[in-house]
Amino acid sequence: MNIGEDVRMSLRSIRKRPVESLLLIFGIALGIGATAAGISLISYSVKAKNDLLSQVPYREVVVRVRESAEDMDLPAAPQISDGSAFISSRDLVAKDDVPDVEYAYVADRMELRVMTQAMIAQFENRQLQDGGGAAPAGDGFMMMGPPPDEGAPPSEDRSAGAGEGAAARGNEREGPAAPPVGEDFFSGILESLDGPQPVIEQMPGMRVSLEYFSAWNLNVSEGSLFTAGEIEQNAQVMVLGSELAATLFEDDASLGREVLIMRNLYKIVGILETTGTSIDGTAFIPQQYIDIDRIPQFARQFIGRGTALHFTVYDPDRLDEAKSQLAEWFSQNYGEGQVVITVPRVEVEAAQDRTARLVSVILFLAVAGLLIASVNVSNILLGRAMRKRKNVGILKALGASIKDVFGLFFIEALILGVSGALLGTAISLLISKLMLLAISGGAVVSAMLFLGILAAWAITTSLTVIPALQASRIPAADALRYE
Amino acid sequence: MITLESIDKKYNLGQMTVTALDEVSLTIGEGEYVAIMGPSGSGKSTLLNIIGILDNPTGGRYLLEGHNITNLPDKERARIRNKHFGFVFQSFNLFPELSAMENVMLPMSYAGVSFSQRKARAAELLDWIGLSHRLHHLPTMMSGGEQQRVAIARALANEPDLILADEPTGNLPTEKGEEILQTLEDLNKQGVTIVMVTHNDAQARRAKRLIQLQDGKLHGEVA
Numbered sequence: 001m002n003i004g005e006d007v008r009m010s011l012r013s014i015r016k017r018p019v020e021s022l023l024l025i026f027g028i029a030l031g032i033g034a035t036a037a038g039i040s041l042i043s044y045s046v047k048a049k050n051d052l053l054s055q056v057p058y059r060e061v062v063v064r065v066r067e068s069a070e071d072m073d074l075p076a077a078p079q080i081s082d083g084s085a086f087i088s089s090r091d092l093v094a095k096d097d098v099p100d101v102e103y104a105y106v107a108d109r110m111e112l113r114v115m116t117q118a119m120i121a122q123f124e125n126r127q128l129q130d131g132g133g134a135a136p137a138g139d140g141f142m143m144m145g146p147p148p149d150e151g152a153p154p155s156e157d158r159s160a161g162a163g164e165g166a167a168a169r170g171n172e173r174e175g176p177a178a179p180p181v182g183e184d185f186f187s188g189i190l191e192s193l194d195g196p197q198p199v200i201e202q203m204p205g206m207r208v209s210l211e212y213f214s215a216w217n218l219n220v221s222e223g224s225l226f227t228a229g230e231i232e233q234n235a236q237v238m239v240l241g242s243e244l245a246a247t248l249f250e251d252d253a254s255l256g257r258e259v260l261i262m263r264n265l266y267k268i269v270g271i272l273e274t275t276g277t278s279i280d281g282t283a284f285i286p287q288q289y290i291d292i293d294r295i296p297q298f299a300r301q302f303i304g305r306g307t308a309l310h311f312t313v314y315d316p317d318r319l320d321e322a323k324s325q326l327a328e329w330f331s332q333n334y335g336e337g338q339v340v341i342t343v344p345r346v347e348v349e350a351a352q353d354r355t356a357r358l359v360s361v362i363l364f365l366a367v368a369g370l371l372i373a374s375v376n377v378s379n380i381l382l383g384r385a386m387r388k389r390k391n392v393g394i395l396k397a398l399g400a401s402i403k404d405v406f407g408l409f410f411i412e413a414l415i416l417g418v419s420g421a422l423l424g425t426a427i428s429l430l431i432s433k434l435m436l437l438a439i440s441g442g443a444v445v446s447a448m449l450f451l452g453i454l455a456a457w458a459i460t461t462s463l464t465v466i467p468a469l470q471a472s473r474i475p476a477a478d479a480l481r482y483e
Numbered sequence: 484m485i486t487l488e489s490i491d492k493k494y495n496l497g498q499m500t501v502t503a504l505d506e507v508s509l510t511i512g513e514g515e516y517v518a519i520m521g522p523s524g525s526g527k528s529t530l531l532n533i534i535g536i537l538d539n540p541t542g543g544r545y546l547l548e549g550h551n552i553t554n555l556p557d558k559e560r561a562r563i564r565n566k567h568f569g570f571v572f573q574s575f576n577l578f579p580e581l582s583a584m585e586n587v588m589l590p591m592s593y594a595g596v597s598f599s600q601r602k603a604r605a606a607e608l609l610d611w612i613g614l615s616h617r618l619h620h621l622p623t624m625m626s627g628g629e630q631q632r633v634a635i636a637r638a639l640a641n642e643p644d645l646i647l648a649d650e651p652t653g654n655l656p657t658e659k660g661e662e663i664l665q666t667l668e669d670l671n672k673q674g675v676t677i678v679m680v681t682h683n684d685a686q687a688r689r690a691k692r693l694i695q696l697q698d699g700k701l702h703g704e705v706a
Contacts, residue, residue, distance in 0.1 A: 005592055012580035394576045397537055398637070399565020399593040401558045477529075477538035480572070 003411070010412035013388075020384070021416060024377055028420025031373030032456035033427030038366030039452030040432040045359045049352045056216050058345040059316050061101075061323045063087065063094075063309040063330060065339055087339060089209045089287050091309055091330075098325040100318040101311045103215035105208060106287045108307060112205040203244060204278065209287040213239075215312045218279065222255050223270035231286045239270040243280035259283075319343045370456055377420075378463040381413050385471035392471055393479030406472035413464035421457045428453055484548060484644065484676060485511040485534060491542030492529050492699070503529040504540070505699040511678060513644070516671040518690035519680045526699040527680045528649055534678060535568050535647045536560045565593045569638030569646045571667075573653040575630040577622040583609060583633045584618045590640040608636040612666065628659030635666055639675075646670060648679040652686065664689065 014021045052058060065087055088106075095104035206212075213225050221242065230237055238259065245254040245268070258265040266285055274280055313322045323343055330339045385392075395405050492504040504526045511517055511534075521527050532538035533545065536552065545553045552563065569590075570576075577586045587605035596604070609618055612632045622630050631651060638646055648667060652660030664686060671677045671691075681687050695702040 002592065009578070009580065016580060390576070391578065393537070394572075394578070396561065397535065397564060397568075397570040397576075398590040399561055399641070401561035401593075403558070404561070404593060475538070477532040480532070480537065480576075 003407075006408050006411045007415070009408060010415050013412055014415060017384070020380065024380055024416045025420040025423060027373045027377050027380075028417055028460050029423035029427055031370035031377075032421055032424025032453060032460060033431055034366040035363075035370040035456040035459075036424070036428035036452035037431035037435060038363040039455070040428070041435055042359050042363050043452075044435075045352075045356060049356070052348060052352070053316070053345060056312060058348055059312050059319070060344065061311045061313065061319060061326055062342050062344065063091070063311070063326060063339050064342075065307070087307055087309060087330075087334075089307075089309075091333070092209065092211075094309075094326055094329040094333075095311060097329050098311065098322050100313045100315065100322045100325075102314045103211040103310075103312045105210070105212040105215055105310050105312075106307060107209070107212050107310060108207045108287070110205045110207060112203050112283055203283060204281060205283045205285065207287045208284050212284075212310075215310070216279070218275070219273050220270040221273045223268070225270050226286050234288055235286065236266045237269045237286065238266040239272060239284040240268055241272050241280040241282045241284075242274040244283060245271040316345060319345060370459060374460050374463040377417075377460065378466050381416070381464055381467035382470060384412075385409055385467045389471065389474050389479045391479075392474045393476045393481075396476035397480065402472045406468050409468035409471045410465060413468055414461065417457075417460050417464045421453075421460060424456065425453050428456075484513045484515075485509075486546040486549075487534070487543065488546070489543040490530075490533060490540045490545065492526070492533065492538070493541045502699050504533070507543070507696075507699070507701055509694065509701065511645075511676065514671070514674050514676055516668070516677045516691040517679070518687035518693045519678065519696060520682070520684070520687045520693060521696035521702070525696040527696055529699075530696065531647055531649050531678065531680050534645075535570060536564060561593070565590060566641055567644050569641070569643035571631070571634050571638050571646060571648040571651045573650040575622070575627070575634045575654070577630055577633055577637070579622050582619045582621055583614060583625070583636075586622070586633055587637045587640055590637060594641050596641075604640065605636070608639055609633070612636045626659070627655050628662060631655060631659070631663050632666070635663065635670075639670070643675065645676040645678065648677065650681055651679065652681070652683070660686075 092104040092106065095101045210226060210228055210231055213219075218225075220239070223239075225239060226235075226237055229235075240248065240254055248254050248259075249257060254268050255271055256268060258267050272279065311322060311326060313319050320343070323341055327341050330341070331337075392405055395408070400408075487507055487509040490504055490507045490509075491502070494501045494503060507526075507530060509530075519527050519530060529538065533540050536545070536555075540553065543553070544551055547563065547567070552560070555563070577583075578589070581589070584602070584605045587608055588601040591601040591604060606615070606618060609615055612635060614629060614632055614636070617625060617629060617633075622633070625633070631654075635646075635651075646667065651667065652663050655663060667677050667679065668689070677690070679686075679690065687693050692704065694704050
C-alpha cells in the first residue's frame with residue numbers, strides 16, 4: 001500500500017476517536033514543551049555562567065585593607081594606630097612579582113552630580129548681582145563648561161588646559177575666593193535659584209589607574225586615554241563613556257570641554273567606544289598619584305581605606321596561585337593579615353554551581369515528564385493497536401506483509417506524534433521565551449532549544465514505533481480470532 | 484493445486500498441548516468447490532487458516548502448485564495471499580472507515596496496481612455484484628448481505644485462484660445467505676476454486692466435495 005493511502009486510513013482512524021487522539025497530542029506536546037524548555041534553560045544557564053566568568057571582575061584577585069570588624073583578626077584600635085595597613089596605587093607594583101598577573105589597576109567608584117547649564121547661568125547671575133565670585137562645587141559636584149574653541153585639537157597640550165573659554169572659567173573658579181564645599185554649597189546653589197528647582201542628575205564616575213582600560217579592553221573612539229605621565233602629574237583629565245558623552249552636553253560635543261569636579265576643571269580628553277555595558281554611562285578620572293612618603297603616618301589609614309587593588313590574571317585556573325603569591329608579597333611589605341585578598345570568581349562559581357544543580361533537577365523533572373508522557377502515549381497507542389488487532393488479521397489476509405502493517409500503524413502514530421511535537425515546539429518556544437524574559441529581561445532562542453526539541457521528538461517518535469511494531473507482529477490467525 | 488501432507492497444528496498451553504489438526508492430508512484440485520464441515524472445535528477454521536497461509540502448521544508439508552510453501556518468509560507468504568487467495572469471513576471484516584470502493588481497492592494496493600486501475604476494477608466488481616449504487620457508502624450504511632457482497636468483491640480484486648470462505652452466510656438471513664452462496668457457485672463455474680467452511684448441512688451438500696473434520700482429524704469425505 002502506498003503512503004498516501006496509509007495516511008488517509010490513519011487520518012480516518014484518528015478522526016474516529018477524537019478525544020483519545022487529542023489527549024495523545026496534548027500529552028506529547030506538553031512532554032516536548034517541558035523538556036525543550038528545560039534544555040533551553042540549561043543552555044542559558046551555562047551560557048550566562050560562561051559569559052559572566054569571562055568578564056574581567058571574575059579573572060581578578062582583589063586586595064583591600066581590612067575595614068570592618070568582620071575583616072579584622074585584631075581589634076580595630078591597634079590596627080588603625082599601626083597605620084601599616086595603608087595600600088595605594090603604589091602597591092600595584094606587586095604585579096611584577098606575580099608572573100600570572102596581566103594587569104594591575106585601581107578603580108574607585110564615585111557618584112558625580114551634574115548641574116545643567118541653566119542652573120549655572122542662573123547661579124552666576126545671582127553671584128554677579130551679589131558681587132561675589134563664582135564658586136565651584138566640592139567633591140562629587142560637577143559643572144559643565146562651555147564648548148572649546150572651534151578647531152582646537154582636544155588632546156594636544158593637555159597640561160595647558162582646555163580652550164580659552166574653558167581655561168578662563170577654570171582660572172576663574174580657582175581664584176582666591178575659596179568656594180564652599182559639599183552638600184551645604186550645593187544646597188546653597190539650589191536655594192539661590194528662582195523658580196522651580198532643577199533636576200539634578202547623578203552619574204557614575206570612577207577614579208582609575210592606567211591599566212584599568214587595558215584590563216577591561218576599553219579603547220577610545222575619539223581623543224585618547226590617560227597617559228602614565230598625566231597620572232603621575234595628577235593631571236585633570238577625563239574620559240567619558242560613549243553614552244554619557246552623547247548626552248552630557250546638549251549639542252552632543254563633549255570632547256575638549258571641561259567639567260568642574262572638586263574645585264578643579266577636568267578636561268574631557270577621550271570618548272570610549274560603545275561597550276553596551278554600564279561603562280558607556282560612566283565618567284573616568286585618573287587615580288590620584290600619592291607619594292606615600294609625604295603623607296603623615298597617622299593619615300595613611302584614611303587615604304588607603306576603601307581602595308581596592310585589582311590584579312587580572314591571564315589564566316583563570318591560575319587565580320589561586322596568583323592569590324598566594326600576592327598574599328606573600330603583601331605579608332612581606334605590610335605584615336601578616338593586614339590586607340584582605342579575595343577571588344570573586346570562587347564565590348560566583350559556587351553560586352553558579354548551586355544554580356546549575358537546581359537547573360539540572362528541573363531538566364531531570366522535565367525529561368522524566370517527557371518519558372512518562374511518551375510511555376503513556378506509547379501505551380495508549382498500543383491499546384489502540386490492540387483494539388484494532390482484528391484489522392491486522394484482515395490486512396494480512398488481504399496480502400499485507402508485516403512491514404505493510406507496521407507502516408500503517410506507524411503512520412497513524414507518527415501523525416499523532418508529529419501533531420503533538422509541532423504543538424510542543426510552539427509550547428517550548430513560548431515557555432522558553434517566558435523563562436528567559438523572567439531571568440534576563442530578553443528572549444533568547446538558542447540552538448540548544450532546537451536541539452532539545454529534536455531530542456524530544458526523537459524520544460517520542462521512537463516510543464511510537466513500539467506499538468506499531470507490536471501490532472505488526474500479531475499472528476494473522478490470532479488476530480482474526482479476536483472479536 | 485493444493486496438497487497438504489500430514490499437517491499438524493498443536494498449541495502449547497503451559498503443561499498441556501492441544502492438538503487442533505492431527506496428521507491431515509488433503510489435496511484440492513483447481514476449480515473444485517470444497518465444503519469443510521465439522522462440529523465446533525473440530526479444527527475447520529484452523530485448517531482454513533493453514534490453507535490460506537494465515538497460520539503455520541507445526542508439522543507436515545504444504546505444497547502449492549507443487550512448491551513447498553510451508554516455511555516461506557513473511558513477505559513471500561503475503562504475496563501469495565494477495566495474488567492467489569481471496570478471503571470471505573463470516574463477519575464480513577470490512578474496514579468501517581473505508582467506503583465499499585476503498586475496501587475493494589485495498590488488496591490491489593498491496594499488489595502494486597495503479598490507483599486508476601484499482602478504482603476501475605473496484606467499480607467493475609461492485610457493479611458485477613450489484614452494488615454500483617453503493618460505491619461510496621461506508622459499511623455501516625449497508626445491510627449485512629450488501630457488506631458480504633462487498634467482501635466477496637474485495638476477495639476477487641486480484642483475480643485469485645482460490646476463495647477461502649469461513650462460514651460466509653453465518654451472519655446473514657437465509658435469503659441473503661442464498662444470494663451469497665449463489666455468487667460463490669457462479670464464481671466456481673467461472674473456474675475459481677472455492678473452499679468453504681460451514682455448519683450448514685444443506686449448504687455443504689451443494690459443494691462438489693464435502694470434507695468432514697472431527698477432533699482435528701479427517702473424518703470422512705463425500706465427493
